[in-house]
Amino acid sequence: FVPFAERVQELINLDEVHANVLEFKDDKLTGKVLGGIVDAEQKAVVLESLQQKLGLEKTQTVAIGDGANDLKMMAQAGLG
Known part of the structure; x- marks a missing residue:
């Protein structure tokens, strides 16, 4: 929240x-x-969008979450 x-x-x-x-x-x-x-899908979309916007490789990003609905986002990050 x-x-x-x-x-x-x-x-x-x-x-x-x-x-x-x-x-x-x-x-x-x-x-x-x-x-x-x-939700899970939106989190992954936002992270991918930020990677593109900032010109970052996947390996240059970190995603933080505490539940099953964070797994797609963490898979999109270099470190979850």
């Missing part, structure tokens, strides 16, 4: 983070995700 991903980005100086945006209403989580859901 974006607030957590951005905090990790800040702590360890990551170039990019992509995460789901959770809906808040009256300062409470509603349980809904805003926009497209960042």
